[in-house]
Amino acid sequence: MAENGGVGSPGSSMHGITGKEQTFTFTVTSDPKIPTDTTAKFALPIDSEHKSKVFKIFSFAKPHMTTFHLSWTSFFTCFISTFAAAPLVPIIRDNLNLTKSDIGNAGIASVSGSIFSRLVMGAVCDLLGPRYGCAFLMMLTAPTVFCMSFVSSAGGYVAVRFMIGFSLATFVSCQYWMSTMFNSKIIGVVNGTTAGWGNMGGGVTQLLMPSLYELIRRAGATPFTAWRITFFVPGWLHVIMGLLVLGLGQDLPDGNRGALQKKGDVAKDKFSKILWYAVTNYRTWIFVLLYGMSLGVELTTDNVIAEYFFDRFNLKLRTAGTIAATFGMANIFARPLGGLTSDILAKRFGMRGRLWNLWILQTFGGIFCIVLGKSEKLEISILSMIFFSIGAQAAAGATFGIIPFITRRSLGVISGLTGAGGNFGSGLTQLLFFTNASYSTSTGLLYMGVMIVVCTLPVMLVHFPQWGSMFLPPSKNVDKFNEEYYYGSEWNDEEKLKGLHEGSLKFAENSRSERGRQVVSVTTPPDATPPVV
Amino acid sequence: VFSCFEITAYGALFSSLHQTLILNSSTSQGQVLQAGEGQVTITWSLNKNYPTGTDSNYKIVKVKLCYAPMSQLDRGWRKSNDNLNKDKTCQFNVVTKPYKPLNNNFTWTIEKDVPSASYFIRAYVYDYVGEVVAFGQTTDSHKKTNLFQITAITGRHVAINVCAACFSAFSVISLIGFYLVEKRKGKSLRR
Numbered sequence: 001m002a003e004n005g006g007v008g009s010p011g012s013s014m015h016g017i018t019g020k021e022q023t024f025t026f027t028v029t030s031d032p033k034i035p036t037d038t039t040a041k042f043a044l045p046i047d048s049e050h051k052s053k054v055f056k057i058f059s060f061a062k063p064h065m066t067t068f069h070l071s072w073t074s075f076f077t078c079f080i081s082t083f084a085a086a087p088l089v090p091i092i093r094d095n096l097n098l099t100k101s102d103i104g105n106a107g108i109a110s111v112s113g114s115i116f117s118r119l120v121m122g123a124v125c126d127l128l129g130p131r132y133g134c135a136f137l138m139m140l141t142a143p144t145v146f147c148m149s150f151v152s153s154a155g156g157y158v159a160v161r162f163m164i165g166f167s168l169a170t171f172v173s174c175q176y177w178m179s180t181m182f183n184s185k186i187i188g189v190v191n192g193t194t195a196g197w198g199n200m201g202g203g204v205t206q207l208l209m210p211s212l213y214e215l216i217r218r219a220g221a222t223p224f225t226a227w228r229i230t231f232f233v234p235g236w237l238h239v240i241m242g243l244l245v246l247g248l249g250q251d252l253p254d255g256n257r258g259a260l261q262k263k264g265d266v267a268k269d270k271f272s273k274i275l276w277y278a279v280t281n282y283r284t285w286i287f288v289l290l291y292g293m294s295l296g297v298e299l300t301t302d303n304v305i306a307e308y309f310f311d312r313f314n315l316k317l318r319t320a321g322t323i324a325a326t327f328g329m330a331n332i333f334a335r336p337l338g339g340l341t342s343d344i345l346a347k348r349f350g351m352r353g354r355l356w357n358l359w360i361l362q363t364f365g366g367i368f369c370i371v372l373g374k375s376e377k378l379e380i381s382i383l384s385m386i387f388f389s390i391g392a393q394a395a396a397g398a399t400f401g402i403i404p405f406i407t408r409r410s411l412g413v414i415s416g417l418t419g420a421g422g423n424f425g426s427g428l429t430q431l432l433f434f435t436n437a438s439y440s441t442s443t444g445l446l447y448m449g450v451m452i453v454v455c456t457l458p459v460m461l462v463h464f465p466q467w468g469s470m471f472l473p474p475s476k477n478v479d480k481f482n483e484e485y486y487y488g489s490e491w492n493d494e495e496k497l498k499g500l501h502e503g504s505l506k507f508a509e510n511s512r513s514e515r516g517r518q519v520v521s522v523t524t525p526p527d528a529t530p531p532v533v
Numbered sequence: 534v535f536s537c538f539e540i541t542a543y544g545a546l547f548s549s550l551h552q553t554l555i556l557n558s559s560t561s562q563g564q565v566l567q568a569g570e571g572q573v574t575i576t577w578s579l580n581k582n583y584p585t586g587t588d589s590n591y592k593i594v595k596v597k598l599c600y601a602p603m604s605q606l607d608r609g610w611r612k613s614n615d616n617l618n619k620d621k622t623c624q625f626n627v628v629t630k631p632y633k634p635l636n637n638n639f640t641w642t643i644e645k646d647v648p649s650a651s652y653f654i655r656a657y658v659y660d661y662v663g664e665v666v667a668f669g670q671t672t673d674s675h676k677k678t679n680l681f682q683i684t685a686i687t688g689r690h691v692a693i694n695v696c697a698a699c700f701s702a703f704s705v706i707s708l709i710g711f712y713l714v715e716k717r718k719g720k721s722l723r724r
Contacts, residue, residue: 090610094648095688120621132712139708143701149693222645224688232696239704246711311610437607 042253050253051183055190062252064181070249071174072194074134074241078167079201080208081145081234082110083328085161087206087306087321088213088227092157095224102154104160104435107303111426118419122176122412129251130177134170135242141167142238149228167238171419174198180252188339192397194230196335199393202302203328208233210306210321251285252322269409269500277490278410284417286458287403291418292425293452294362294395297369300425300448301392302328304434305385308441313378323382330389338397339391348515351405351467358398359459359470368453373446392452396422405464405511408504409490467514474515483508536722544618545665553587554594554669558654560681568685569645575627577656577669579634590660591632591667596639597623597655600673601672604650617665623655630660649685 041059044052052064052310059065085092089103090216096102117137124133144163151157175191182190212233216226278284309315315323338361345353368388374380399418407414429451463469465481475481487508491501559574562568566573575596577589599622605611605720614620628639653672660666672679 093608093610094646095685097649097685100609101607135711136708139704142704146697146701149582149697150689152687152689204690222686222688224646224686225690225693228688232700235697235700239700239707242704242708243711246708439610 028265045208046253047183051181052253053186055182055186055193057193063236063253066248067177067181067250068194070245071177073135074138074245075170075174075194075198076201076204077234077237077241078138078141078170079198079328080205081141081238082114082161082165082168083202083205084145084164084209084231084234084300085110085148085157086303087209087317087324088230089307090310090317091213091223091227095227096151096154096157098154098157100437101435102158103307104430106154106158107300107430107434108427109158109162110165110303111168111299111423111430113162114168114171115420117166117169117422118172118423119416120173122416125173125176130173131249131251134173134249135145135245136178137167137170137173138238138245139242142235142242145231145235145238148231150402154212168423171195171198172416177249177251192336192339192400195400196331196333196393196397199298199331199335200329202299203325203331205234206302206306206321206324206328210318214318254509274410274413276419277407278413281407281408281410281414283462284414286462287406287414287418289397289425289455290358290362290459291396291399291422291453292428294365294399295390295422296425296427297365297429297448297452298328298389298392298396298431299423300434301389303426303430304441304444308445309381312442313381319320324386326382327385327389330386331393334390334393335397338399339401340397341394342398342401346401346514346516348517351402351464351514352470353516354398354514355459355462355470357444358395358402359456361391361398362395362456362459363391363453365389365395366449366456367391369449369452370446371449373444373449375440388449405514406418407490408487408507464514483511483514487511534554544616546615547617547620547668548615550665550668551583551587552669553580553583554578554595554656554658555666556654556656556669556671558609558671558679558681560671560679562679563681565682565684566643568643568649568683571683572640573627573642573681574638574640575654575655575656575671576638578637582670587667588632588634588658591658592661593629593659594632594637595629595657595659596641597657598627598647598652599655599670600621601651601653602676604652621694627654643683645686647683647685649683649699651680651682653680 027344042050042052042064043054043059044054044064046064047053055068056065057068060069085106091104092098098106121133121137124136128136141164144160144166148160148164150158174194178190178194179187209230212230213226216229217223221229302324305327306320307325310317310320313320315411338357340363342354342357345357347353365388368384368391371384372381372388375384400415403418404411429448432451433448434441460470464486465475466478466483466486466500468474484505487504488496488501490504493500554577556575556577558576559572577594577596578627600611602613605613605622611621613622625644627641630637630639653670653676655668655670656667657665700708
């Protein structure tokens with residue numbers, strides 16, 4: 001966030017990701033609680049921190065909307081390069097003499113690197129700012145993309161895919177950068193859109209790479225050379241985006257951090273405490289598992305689906321790529337849709353609605369993954385793949401509709417852990433179902449679908465004393481077990497005496513809307529009963 | 534014209550075909566050939582031990598390059614299947630010729646997109662409606678004898694390597710350059 005001259009407290013680099021607080025509109029200009037700062041000269045209405053209160057998707061207004069576009073296209077580019085090899089595997093496997101386990105290992109490697117790089121990127125954003133974080137990562141991973149053109153063995157292939165995978169940490173710089181530019185009331189929609197549009201890269205690459213490959217082959221290159229030349233394109237995209245980010249981007253609404261002064265001290269929270277409260281909350285781990293079964297399986301499918309269609313239905317490379325592309329491209333609407341349905345159900349049913357929404361979407365995705373694995377006809381396969389993609393991606397969006405409410409103090413860490421869980425789930429599913437030669441890819445998809453359905457069941461265990469769970473109502477003792485109690489329990493008495501938990505109390509008050517339609521979200525003194533509507 | 538014989542009707546079974554062609558290749562057991570350069574000469578003729586009239590419906594012969602079992606290991610995309618519509622053993626076409634019982638030969642230069650693997654040669658015979666009716670192959674029924682190796686081209690070129698190195702260097706240098714220039718500008722602004 002932009003306090004402290006851009007240097008945030010531990011975990012604050014993740015704050016932007018999930019700030020789906022009360023309003024989910026595209027503008028808060030009319031919100032009286034957020035005064036518009038009329039002194040500063042910006043194209044968009046801004047708040048006191050000079051963050052935009054408005055999200056105009058098709059505008060390029062400097063600096064806010066320019067940042068949005070630079071940010072999502074950088075993340076999109078990294079998705080393109082990370083999954084660029086996947087649709088070309090039928091050619092690469094012959095050139096490098098790969099076995100099924102080599103291909104599987106490379107897929108696992110491509111999503112594992114970013115587990116670590118995303119954690120490091122948080123610190124980098126805090127130290128250097130999101131602009132340099134993003135540009136550094138993109139321009140330092142560009143050589144790894146170019147390296148793919150002289151890979152000559154299975155080991156080299158796995159290593160290069162691992163290194164290219166580091167670039168997915170642009171997710172963190174993306175979300176961090178958005179949170180410096182957009183007011184926290186609209187940051188939810190902004191970040192949901194950047195995440196969804198970035199993820200689309202995994203789909204676009206399935207179409208882009210085979211098309212480029214065909215072009216280069218027609219120009220006269222042999223297959224084993226043509227695929228290598230194709231990799232120059234994602235490499236150039238990295239360099240171009242990196243330069244654009246450096247040239248057109250700025251860290252903060254008022255300029256770049258290097259030229260600005262520090263704004264005074266803010267009490268910093270202790271990282272060890274934040275980590276403790278994140279790790280000891282059982283809900284954290286359920287969501288780590290769940291996200292692995294939504295985003296994780298999405299990444300896995302990005303890696304295996306083109307080759308699957310190519311082999312099973314004897315399609316041409318370009319045709320298989322086109323079908324595979326529709327899987328990833330559904331993100332353009334599916335991920336935001338999951339967040340939207342979460343919000344709609346929450347208005348009526350509160351948090352219980354959000355939990356049901358997540359379970360329904362994710363299980364729906366899992367069921368269609370099973371159908372995809374079993375189907376022998378091309379049309380049914382395509383149809384079930386599309387429903388699978390919508391289910392999984394909407395579930396990913398819905399997950400981050402719930403995460404902000406699990407904790408207030410440790411939001412950054414939980415978001416980071418969940419994100420890592422997504423990548424870990426991808427690595428795990430690839431290892432279990434798509435690396436062993438003893439069963440076919442279609443059987444792998446079948447088993448993965450079963451795993452999704454089974455591993456989504458734990459969402460039924462997520463219980464909030466103040467809001468209930470899928471099958472249990474909230475605690476009857478609503479005076480004791482209320483929102484303040486839940487968020488206050490993340491602070492010990494000593495900290496409460498110092499008043500460190502004030503932010504959490506405010507959040508608790510605002511979160512009362514998660515009770516559903518029964519309660520109007522108003523300020524209530526702690527010992528009065530809230531008015532029931 | 535011959536490609537219209539590509540797709541057969543509801544998958545003939547390989548096990549139902551008779552090996553009526555005798556196929557010979559110029560390769561010896563374990564010989565290594567280079568893709569793009571190596572040549573294989575294939576000759577085939579009808580096996581005289583079969584009764585006369587066996588070849589009455591033979592029209593087209595398609596010679597193919599096929600993977601040996603050791604090259605199919607851990608690679609499901611090269612799997613053998615008795616149903617010829619699903620069989621992926623023979624993925625490269627060598628030549629297609631009209632059927633003659635004697636004096637058939639062809640010298641094939643190995644294409645550049647052939648991967649490194651162990652191979653044998655097989656020829657399928659098609660009838661007038663495009664169905665497979667017979668075959669011949671250079672190896673035995675277990676596909677263990679008379680196999681030869683092909684070494685693929687790497688696909689790498691010096692020019693590509695140089696370009697990759699140049700663009701990589703450009704990326705790193707321009708990043709560092711930008712950073713240093715901005716740092717200096719920042720310092721002079723604050724002075």
